[in-house]
Amino acid sequence: MGLESPAWTAGVKRFSHEAMATVFEVQALHPDATYAAQAAHAAFDLVDRLERELTRFLPNSDVGRINALAAGQSTRVSPSTMDCLLVARQMYDVTGGAFDVSIGTGLPSLELAADESRVRASTGGVRIDLGGIGKGHAVDLMGELLEDWGIEAAVVHGGFSSVLALGAPAAQEGWPLTLSDPGPPIRVLVRLARRDTALGASGVRKGGHIVDPRTGKPAAGRRAAWAVLPRQAAHERSQAGCGGPRRAAAAAADALATAFMLMRLRDIGALCAASPGLEAWVLPEPARSGGPPEALHFGTPGSS
Amino acid sequence: MEDGKLARGPMIAITLLRVLVGWHFLYEGIAKITSPSWSAAGYLKQARGPFADIFRWLAAQPDLLAAADSITMWGLTLVGVLLILGLFTRLASLGGIGFILLFYLCNPPFVGLFYSIPVEGSYLIVNKNLVELGALIVVLASGSGVFAGLDTLVHAVLGRKRKTG
Amino acid sequence: MAGDDEKDKVAVPPRPAGGRKLDRRDVLKGLSTVPALGLFGYAWQKQRQYEQAAAGTEQAAAAGDVQDVHVALLGAGAQGQVLTDAMLRIPGVRFRAVCDVWAEYNQRRVVNQLQRFGFQVNAYEDYREMLDKEKELDAVVIATPDFWHAPHAVDCLKAGKHVYCEKEMSNTLEGARAMVAAARETGKLLQIGHQRRSNPRYLHCYRHLLGEAKLLGRIVTVSGQWNRAVTPDLGAPERYTIPEARLKQYGFKNMHQFRNWRWYKGLGGGPIVDLGSHQIDIYTWFLGANPSHVMASGGQLYYDPATHEWYDTAMVVFDYDTPAGPVKAYYQTQTTNGSLGYFENFMGDQGTLLISESEVHAAKVYRDTNAPPWDEWVQKGYITAPKLQEAVEKDKAAVTDVRESVSPDEHKVPIVLKDPYHQPHLQNFFDAVRGSATLNCPPEIGYESAVAVLKVNDAIEAKSRLSFTPEDFAL
Numbered sequence: 001m002g003l004e005s006p007a008w009t010a011g012v013k014r015f016s017h018e019a020m021a022t023v024f025e026v027q028a029l030h031p032d033a034t035y036a037a038q039a040a041h042a043a044f045d046l047v048d049r050l051e052r053e054l055t056r057f058l059p060n061s062d063v064g065r066i067n068a069l070a071a072g073q074s075t076r077v078s079p080s081t082m083d084c085l086l087v088a089r090q091m092y093d094v095t096g097g098a099f100d101v102s103i104g105t106g107l108p109s110l111e112l113a114a115d116e117s118r119v120r121a122s123t124g125g126v127r128i129d130l131g132g133i134g135k136g137h138a139v140d141l142m143g144e145l146l147e148d149w150g151i152e153a154a155v156v157h158g159g160f161s162s163v164l165a166l167g168a169p170a171a172q173e174g175w176p177l178t179l180s181d182p183g184p185p186i187r188v189l190v191r192l193a194r195r196d197t198a199l200g201a202s203g204v205r206k207g208g209h210i211v212d213p214r215t216g217k218p219a220a221g222r223r224a225a226w227a228v229l230p231r232q233a234a235h236e237r238s239q240a241g242c243g244g245p246r247r248a249a250a251a252a253a254d255a256l257a258t259a260f261m262l263m264r265l266r267d268i269g270a271l272c273a274a275s276p277g278l279e280a281w282v283l284p285e286p287a288r289s290g291g292p293p294e295a296l297h298f299g300t301p302g303s304s
Numbered sequence: 305m306e307d308g309k310l311a312r313g314p315m316i317a318i319t320l321l322r323v324l325v326g327w328h329f330l331y332e333g334i335a336k337i338t339s340p341s342w343s344a345a346g347y348l349k350q351a352r353g354p355f356a357d358i359f360r361w362l363a364a365q366p367d368l369l370a371a372a373d374s375i376t377m378w379g380l381t382l383v384g385v386l387l388i389l390g391l392f393t394r395l396a397s398l399g400g401i402g403f404i405l406l407f408y409l410c411n412p413p414f415v416g417l418f419y420s421i422p423v424e425g426s427y428l429i430v431n432k433n434l435v436e437l438g439a440l441i442v443v444l445a446s447g448s449g450v451f452a453g454l455d456t457l458v459h460a461v462l463g464r465k466r467k468t469g
Numbered sequence: 470m471a472g473d474d475e476k477d478k479v480a481v482p483p484r485p486a487g488g489r490k491l492d493r494r495d496v497l498k499g500l501s502t503v504p505a506l507g508l509f510g511y512a513w514q515k516q517r518q519y520e521q522a523a524a525g526t527e528q529a530a531a532a533g534d535v536q537d538v539h540v541a542l543l544g545a546g547a548q549g550q551v552l553t554d555a556m557l558r559i560p561g562v563r564f565r566a567v568c569d570v571w572a573e574y575n576q577r578r579v580v581n582q583l584q585r586f587g588f589q590v591n592a593y594e595d596y597r598e599m600l601d602k603e604k605e606l607d608a609v610v611i612a613t614p615d616f617w618h619a620p621h622a623v624d625c626l627k628a629g630k631h632v633y634c635e636k637e638m639s640n641t642l643e644g645a646r647a648m649v650a651a652a653r654e655t656g657k658l659l660q661i662g663h664q665r666r667s668n669p670r671y672l673h674c675y676r677h678l679l680g681e682a683k684l685l686g687r688i689v690t691v692s693g694q695w696n697r698a699v700t701p702d703l704g705a706p707e708r709y710t711i712p713e714a715r716l717k718q719y720g721f722k723n724m725h726q727f728r729n730w731r732w733y734k735g736l737g738g739g740p741i742v743d744l745g746s747h748q749i750d751i752y753t754w755f756l757g758a759n760p761s762h763v764m765a766s767g768g769q770l771y772y773d774p775a776t777h778e779w780y781d782t783a784m785v786v787f788d789y790d791t792p793a794g795p796v797k798a799y800y801q802t803q804t805t806n807g808s809l810g811y812f813e814n815f816m817g818d819q820g821t822l823l824i825s826e827s828e829v830h831a832a833k834v835y836r837d838t839n840a841p842p843w844d845e846w847v848q849k850g851y852i853t854a855p856k857l858q859e860a861v862e863k864d865k866a867a868v869t870d871v872r873e874s875v876s877p878d879e880h881k882v883p884i885v886l887k888d889p890y891h892q893p894h895l896q897n898f899f900d901a902v903r904g905s906a907t908l909n910c911p912p913e914i915g916y917e918s919a920v921a922v923l924k925v926n927d928a929i930e931a932k933s934r935l936s937f938t939p940e941d942f943a944l
Contacts, residue, residue, distance in 0.1 A: 034704075037704075041703075059828070065887055115587065148709075
């Protein structure tokens with residue numbers, strides 16, 4: 001995903017930080033550059049803390065401990081990890097298993113006791129990798145932190161694949177964003193102006209593939225997919241008892257984009273129809289003959 | 305041990321093989337029985353390949369799943385004990401072959417199918433399940449329980465004609 | 470199968486029908502594999518015992534048969550939140566109160582987190598008020614700025630509470646001495662937060678590799694570092710700015726100083742104290758001696774000296790007179806480049822131990838080629854087998870095989886910490902409160918460590934080699 005650059009963008013201050021094997025960026029509109037930098041770095045400290053909890057490469061991270069659970073054992077995780085797992089479980093359910101942080105090793109065997117932030121494994125051998133949702137989760141929490149700091153207009157993203165548009169620049173309908181064919185050749189497919197909305201992207205470069213957790217087979221036929229979810233819609237979902245943290249919009253969009261690479265088109269359409277505000281774009285692989293493919297659009301923009 | 309029957313050496317080797325496979329079955333069964341929350345559901349849900357849909361469907365039926373869990377853990381245990389003791393060896397071998405065949409078909413290492421998490425070893429069509437299945441065919445064919453095992457006594461007590469001896 | 474297999478057999482000699490007498494040979498053959506079942510039973514029982522022992526501690530904890538310890542957190546900043554995360558995983562820790570002068574932000578955040586775990590805690594801005602009102606408290610965990618450690622710890626001890634206090638024990642030796650005195654006077658426990666002292670990896674290396682196996686031989690030199698990339702000054706959300714009067718009341722000039730106290734003289738001790746203290750404590754622990762001399766070079770090389778009063782860079786050499794002989798130990802910390810992170814490297818005439826709290830380095834030992842073989846320690850599981858070096862078959866007629874150069878044998882230390890870094894040290898503290906353990910870092914050790922570390926800043930300022938006398942470490 002990209003960010004357009006008209007004249008007012010001169011006031012946007014950009015800060016970036018390496019974490020979770022990608023680059024996080026905060027683009028903030030704020031008159032005080034030092035203050036904006038401090039806010040951005042507080043957000044980056046948060047990402048580093050989240051990475052230590054969510055990485056599967058450290059044996060003493062939350063995920064490291066979950067992945068070492070034998071049948072019947074349990075471990076306590078941080079509340080934020082629990083939130084991330086709750087969203088992951090919810091996305092597993094709504095996508096019929098197309099988004100599965102356990103990659104087919106049995107997510108349902110992990111019991112999530114949210115009240116005491118405890119994860120229990122009813123069978124051993126469940127291995128989770130939060131790579132498909134962790135960046136979105138981090139972006140959600142960065143957004144909340146920046147709002148706490150009084151930054152009202154900003155774009156936060158983790159490696160461009162998980163984006164949160166907070167507020168909007170003055171006199172703008174929303175932050176201008178583009179969805180592009182990953183190529184080659186790279187070309188802009190869709191232009192959007194969104195505020196208080198999370199966007200997730202998933203795609204494959206030539207020769208790459210995504211493994212369908214439901215079948216273990218590489219999925220084919222799609223080049224990229226996007227999920228767009230207003231924060232308000234995510235908020236209403238959590239109010240409606242769907243679980244998860246207050247505004248897990250970017251985490252959900254991150255997960256859904258991955259699922260949209262795999263789900264049947266009519267299932268994507270049905271999910272968007274049933275979820276107010278949720279939109280999806282799916283870019284098929286180009287046909288052997290004919291021109292470049294166009295992205296298929298599902299859902300209707302939420303009112304925000 | 306003449307007249308087309310296997311000689312003593314190979315029979316000892318096959319008996320050893322029988323005990324080893326039996327040991328493995330017995331522990332697989334007991335480990336499941338003693339793990340309070342074990343269920344085949346996780347394994348079934350990871351099913352791959354041509355029969356994946358059947359296994360997944362099975363995992364989604366609570367009643368059938370409960371039955372499958374019991375059959376698996378007690379069946380494995382029973383097969384294990386019988387193989388070690390050499391009691392009703394042929395029946396036990398057939399049962400063991402049945403179990404392994406199901407495990408194999410649940411996650412067959414066929415061309416183009418791969419497990420989404422790393423497993424130890426590298427397999428193409430033949431995996432350790434299939435090798436163990438082959439071992440049980442050898443046990444089945446050799447009548448090892450009559451050579452060394454309680455089948456010897458069963459035969460004698462039932463007064464049937466014994467194998468060469 | 471019992472009766473039906475005769476039909477696939479060939480050339481079965483006919484036997485008289487109607488039963489046959491069991492002979493001894495039949496019985497022996499029939500029962501010949503029964504012992505395997507016995508062996509299985511034995512092995513299985515052993516396996517069960519092992520599993521129960523492994524799960525034992527966790528199950529005991531889950532069963533709730535540990536004595537509750539009622540705890541207050543004093544200081545809810547970044548470090549206080551790290552300690553809270555770790556304590557939430559320790560059975561029997563009951564949070565009762567949180568005290569932080571930043572009521573608008575940090576205090577509220579930790580209170581909210583604890584509420585999510587079902588702890589209805591009282592929040593305080595003034596720790597004296599907390600000590601007055603919270604009569605049920607058994608222990609206070611202190612993670613306030615260094616210059617508050619002594620008053621906080623002394624008052625808590627005198628109020629009859631056990632205390633876990635973050636390092637550095639105090640920013641002054643007077644403060645540290647007052648803390649030792651208060652602990653001795655009250656008979657209450659005081660654990661100083663040098664958490665590596667409870668880290669299973671460090672304990673294993675200390676007890677087994679250095680103590681029992683003496684793998685390194687005679688340690689002559691040590692090096693270590695904590696390098697950190699540039700970090701911008703910390704800010705605070707505008708809407709949560711602390712009123713100036715309250716800042717002054719608690720010893721801070723302004724919000725910037727409140728957030729960046731580590732850089733200010735009289736408040737913190739700079740990077741050598743924040744970072745170096747952990748590792749210089751390990752030097753002393755592993756060498757079994759306090760330093761005799763220190764020389765250091767450092768300064769304000771990079772950051773704005775007005776807001777960074779302490780040295781951003783320090784390069785230090787300690788002399789030790791250990792029971793085994795003299796040792797020179799180098800240590801550096803700098804805050805402008807994170808190259809190689811942090812580790813301690815102990816070098817003896819028979820081997821090298823590279824150890825770190827971080828998983829990047831973890832712990833590895835390298836055997837000197839002339840050292841006696843380490844096979845015994847590999848077999849005992851103290852260290853892993855080395856990466857293979859001698860793969861080429863020896864030709865008896867040749868003296869050596871000429872080939873690509875090999876690196877020295879590298880063994881890993883197979884100890885993995887599965888808990889957050891501070892959890893074992895806190896666990897040790899709570900066990901000691903319950904009377905089932907002794908402190909891994911009592912105030913006397915914290916004091917010795919403070920004496921060695923605080924003198925580095927003196928040496929940088931004095932630009933000369935300073936000596937320690939035994940009296941410096943005496944209490």
